[in-house]
Amino acid sequence: MTELIAFLEPDRSVIDRRPVIISDLADMLPEGCLITEERELVPFDTDAFVSYRRMPLAVVLPETTEQVAAVLKYCNDNSIPVVPRGAGTSLSGGAIPQEDAIVIGVSKLNRILEVDYPNRAALVQAGVTNISISQAVDADGFFYAPDPSSQLACTIGGNIGMNSGGAHCLKYGVTTNNLMGVKMVMFDGSIVEIGGKALDSAGYDLLGLICGSEGQLGIVTEATVRLLAKPEGARPVLFGFQSSVAAGACVTDIIGAGIIPVAIEFMDKPAIEICEAFANAGYPMDVEALLIVEVEGSDAEMEAMLERIIEIARRHGVKTIKESQSATEAALIWKGRKSAFGATGRIADYICMDGTVPLGQLSHVLEKTSEIIDRYGLRVANVFHAGDGNMHPLILFDANDPEESLKAEMAGNDILKLCVDAGGCLTGEHGVGVEKRDLMRHQYSGIDLAQQMRVRAAFDPKWILNPSKVFPLDGRNGSHAAQPASGKTAA
Amino acid sequence: MIDTQVLYPESEDDVARLVADAVRSDSPVEIRGGGTRGGMGRPLQAASTLSVARLTGITNYDPTELVMAARAGTPLEEVEAALDENNQMLTFEPMDHRPIYGVEGTPTIGGVFAGNVSGPRRISAGAARDNLLGVRFVNGSGEIVKSGGRVMKNVTGLDLVKLMAGSWGTLGVLCEVTFKVLPRPETAVTIAVRGLNDAQAAEAMAAAMSMSVEVSGAAHLPESVIYRLMGGALDSGPATVLRLEGLEPSVAVRSKRLVEEMRRRGEVSVLDADATSGLWREIRDVKPFEGGGPKPVWRVSVAPSAGHQLVAALRLKAGVDAYYDWQGGLVWLQMEADPEADLVRQYIKALGGGHATLVRADPSMRADIPVFEPQPAGLEALSRRIKEQFDPRGVLNPGRMSSVM
Numbered sequence: 001m002t003e004l005i006a007f008l009e010p011d012r013s014v015i016d017r018r019p020v021i022i023s024d025l026a027d028m029l030p031e032g033c034l035i036t037e038e039r040e041l042v043p044f045d046t047d048a049f050v051s052y053r054r055m056p057l058a059v060v061l062p063e064t065t066e067q068v069a070a071v072l073k074y075c076n077d078n079s080i081p082v083v084p085r086g087a088g089t090s091l092s093g094g095a096i097p098q099e100d101a102i103v104i105g106v107s108k109l110n111r112i113l114e115v116d117y118p119n120r121a122a123l124v125q126a127g128v129t130n131i132s133i134s135q136a137v138d139a140d141g142f143f144y145a146p147d148p149s150s151q152l153a154c155t156i157g158g159n160i161g162m163n164s165g166g167a168h169c170l171k172y173g174v175t176t177n178n179l180m181g182v183k184m185v186m187f188d189g190s191i192v193e194i195g196g197k198a199l200d201s202a203g204y205d206l207l208g209l210i211c212g213s214e215g216q217l218g219i220v221t222e223a224t225v226r227l228l229a230k231p232e233g234a235r236p237v238l239f240g241f242q243s244s245v246a247a248g249a250c251v252t253d254i255i256g257a258g259i260i261p262v263a264i265e266f267m268d269k270p271a272i273e274i275c276e277a278f279a280n281a282g283y284p285m286d287v288e289a290l291l292i293v294e295v296e297g298s299d300a301e302m303e304a305m306l307e308r309i310i311e312i313a314r315r316h317g318v319k320t321i322k323e324s325q326s327a328t329e330a331a332l333i334w335k336g337r338k339s340a341f342g343a344t345g346r347i348a349d350y351i352c353m354d355g356t357v358p359l360g361q362l363s364h365v366l367e368k369t370s371e372i373i374d375r376y377g378l379r380v381a382n383v384f385h386a387g388d389g390n391m392h393p394l395i396l397f398d399a400n401d402p403e404e405s406l407k408a409e410m411a412g413n414d415i416l417k418l419c420v421d422a423g424g425c426l427t428g429e430h431g432v433g434v435e436k437r438d439l440m441r442h443q444y445s446g447i448d449l450a451q452q453m454r455v456r457a458a459f460d461p462k463w464i465l466n467p468s469k470v471f472p473l474d475g476r477n478g479s480h481a482a483q484p485a486s487g488k489t490a491a
Numbered sequence: 492m493i494d495t496q497v498l499y500p501e502s503e504d505d506v507a508r509l510v511a512d513a514v515r516s517d518s519p520v521e522i523r524g525g526g527t528r529g530g531m532g533r534p535l536q537a538a539s540t541l542s543v544a545r546l547t548g549i550t551n552y553d554p555t556e557l558v559m560a561a562r563a564g565t566p567l568e569e570v571e572a573a574l575d576e577n578n579q580m581l582t583f584e585p586m587d588h589r590p591i592y593g594v595e596g597t598p599t600i601g602g603v604f605a606g607n608v609s610g611p612r613r614i615s616a617g618a619a620r621d622n623l624l625g626v627r628f629v630n631g632s633g634e635i636v637k638s639g640g641r642v643m644k645n646v647t648g649l650d651l652v653k654l655m656a657g658s659w660g661t662l663g664v665l666c667e668v669t670f671k672v673l674p675r676p677e678t679a680v681t682i683a684v685r686g687l688n689d690a691q692a693a694e695a696m697a698a699a700m701s702m703s704v705e706v707s708g709a710a711h712l713p714e715s716v717i718y719r720l721m722g723g724a725l726d727s728g729p730a731t732v733l734r735l736e737g738l739e740p741s742v743a744v745r746s747k748r749l750v751e752e753m754r755r756r757g758e759v760s761v762l763d764a765d766a767t768s769g770l771w772r773e774i775r776d777v778k779p780f781e782g783g784g785p786k787p788v789w790r791v792s793v794a795p796s797a798g799h800q801l802v803a804a805l806r807l808k809a810g811v812d813a814y815y816d817w818q819g820g821l822v823w824l825q826m827e828a829d830p831e832a833d834l835v836r837q838y839i840k841a842l843g844g845g846h847a848t849l850v851r852a853d854p855s856m857r858a859d860i861p862v863f864e865p866q867p868a869g870l871e872a873l874s875r876r877i878k879e880q881f882d883p884r885g886v887l888n889p890g891r892m893s894s895v896m
């Protein structure tokens with residue numbers, strides 16, 4: 001199968017040393033923390049960006065920060081690439097390994113170390129799943145706000161790597177706005193602590209830089225995250241419209257009127273059909289576009305806010321308004337939305353785009369997206385965070401058809417360029433990974449990228465950390481400008 | 492001090508040219524916006540000053556997109572007036588440093604972000620850095636660099652935007668900033684709980700923050716500062732103040748719940764929207780310690796439950812006056828005489844960590860005492876490497892943040 005995206009040419013000298021490397025790693029790790037058998041390595045050969053697969057040299061699953069440090073120091077000393085991994089749910093290929101790389105997975109670092117309600121903070125290890133934090137503090141009336149759709153599986157370490165968002169970040173912000181501190185292992189095995197329970201930290205905002213750095217600056221092993229008081233109640237309401245344009249205009253007007261609901265999610269007809277078939281959430285089937293608007297607070301507050309939202313929706317000719325009548329119904333509404341990717345996966349292969357556009361451009365970009373999809377003869381389902389302009393067109397295709405696979409990737413690239421040209425960006429929450437790496441020049445100039453790469457090199461002088469990701473392979477700074485693989489065939 | 496020449500570039504290209512000149516002649520420049528926060532940081536000895544005061548104008552503002560872009564030298568006043576017209580605001584409530592330094596001048600939007608200057612709403616709405624979406628700046632090699640953009644969610648590449656916020660002009664000269672704005676709340680009230688000591692206040696604030704009433708400001712004003720606020724109108728012992736904002740019906744419901752809870756802790760009064768707006772502006776601008784000195788002032792950031800413990804410990808050793816914002820996690824300390832830097836920083840460490848910034852002190856003190864919290868060796872080395880990647884020749888505000896930054 002033809003691949004559009006190149007990986008770095010594996011370093012033969014590393015692969016040739018594999019037996020020695022494995023034996024050295026075994027010496028520094030307890031039993032059960034090193035995976036080298038091919039059969040057991042297979043689950044690590046990709047992430048949720050399944051079009052690309054590469055077998056790693058070995059996988060290590062350390063149990064302590066010190067073990068992470070020992071492995072990282074060893075890899076740096078011996079110039080062995082390292083690919084950090086959380087749960088492997090990246091949609092941009094951020095955790096896909098390469099043949100000469102050691103994967104350092106944080107899955108065994110899975111304890112919640114401290115919950116501190118007076119300071120509204122939790123200290124957790126990096127391999128703790130996103131949802132388990134909220135679950136641990138739920139009974140006491142707290143929650144952790146960022147809620148990516150993969151929250152049942154994805155780890156806090158991965159969330160920090162990608163600066164993950166979620167449906168409710170319209171009100172609560174994304175990971176970077178809810179992260180207070182990290183313990184991180186640097187390239188040379190040194191361990192640094194940044195931030196903590198204070199609201200800001202001294203000096204340059206290293207925490208802000210690390211969050212979303214896609215495993216290229218270090219490996220986070222512990223994090224202090226913000227806990228928030230749970231709202232008294234929350235109510236998602238469905239608004240069905242006769243056109244995507246009307247739904248998009250309604251979103252703009254809600255925000256413009258000074259109303260910030262906790263979430264505004266958008267689905268077009270294909271997405272409604274896919275999700276309803278999966279979740280039986282009671283989505284209206286006779287509309288072209290659906291908004292899920294969630295408000296929260298006491299009953300009186302929710303009603304006051306809904307009254308204003310409904311009035312705006314009526315001005316845009318809303319056809320159906322359906323309020324959830326119970327917690328079960330509310331949960332079903334969200335189940336439908338959050339399983340959109342999984343549900344789509346049942347009917348076709350898909351790739352999910354993640355561009356963000358200014359709110360005023362939503363309708364325009366939706367229209368152009370469908371033109372692009374038509375041009376390639378493909379199908380698309382749109383489901384996204386409308387309140388903050390973060391689009392998620394799901395491009396459907398048949399992975400067994402090489403030509404269609406290629407078309408899907410090309411259509412995706414065209415859509416992302418469209419987002420940038422509309423004043424937006426390539427990725428709102430999924431990260432650049434390998435998927436959008438070669439489009440970076442569409443958003444940034446050579447000078448912009450060079451500045452980012454210099455900062456990267458200040459953290460990882462040899463470029464051993466997740467080296468195939470984020471920055472285009474050609475034109476990298478300095479002596480670490482490894483060459484892209486020449487053969488573009490799959491492993 | 493040597494007389495410095497002030498340069499006023501009128502475009503981004505001018506800035507780039509002037510920085511390149513500075514590199515060529517190996518003469519560092521001091522970067523300035525409105526100059527109202529010049530008392531912050533180590534004193535500089537630069538041959539010339541580069542002022543962005545003529546890089547002005549709002550470049551993009553569509554209220555329905557909740558985003559504004561402006562050139563760095565745009566007066567904050569102009570930004571706020573435009574927002575006001577559309578019933579919007581900067582949600583992070585940037586502090587005005589003029590009162591505490593006793594200076595005149597025009598704060599600029601660039602200065603706000605260069606200093607990551609935030610106010611009381613930081614506990615609920617994030618800091619300036621959380622609201623900064625995009626920047627254009629000139630680095631120390633005279634290159635024009637952009638990072639981020641004008642959309643609210645953006646994880647494309649390394650987040651240099653965060654790094655620029657709070658770097659005080661040591662990494663680049665901000666030329667244009669794009670930031671999030673939010674609707675102004677329809678109304679606001681302040682619940683004042685009277686008579687609590689510092690420790691009780693910390694508990695009360697933590698309790699309020701753990702309720703689902705969305706407190707947007709939580710401060711404690713001990714007896715020693717209370718008469719210096721609101722023209723003395725609050726003068727009858729300490730006040731622990733909690734702000735609620737939002738839609739009228741919502742604030743009414745939440746206020747009732749919060750009052751019920753707080754009544755169990757002390758006498759409660761409720762301040763209306765006007766009084767609320769005035770009080771929180773004074774808390775934001777450190778009104779109790781206004782006037783330019785000479786007493787040194789620290790800004791201490793610790794875990795909220797540690798703030799009052801720090802003050803209690805210091806009181807045994809030194810003359811100190813203090814009040815608390817950010818649920819107790821932001822402590823404003825005015826020292827009677829000596830800054831007592833070692834003591835302050837030693838106690839912060841002992842209480843679980845945080846940092847202290849010597850916001851006000853005369854220049855000789857700020858030359859001797861690290862104004863910003865000294866970092867552990869590993870982080871300091873990392874910060875130095877970062878500085879070198881932006882400003883390899885050290886021409887931008889050299890040494891303003893520390894001897895290496």
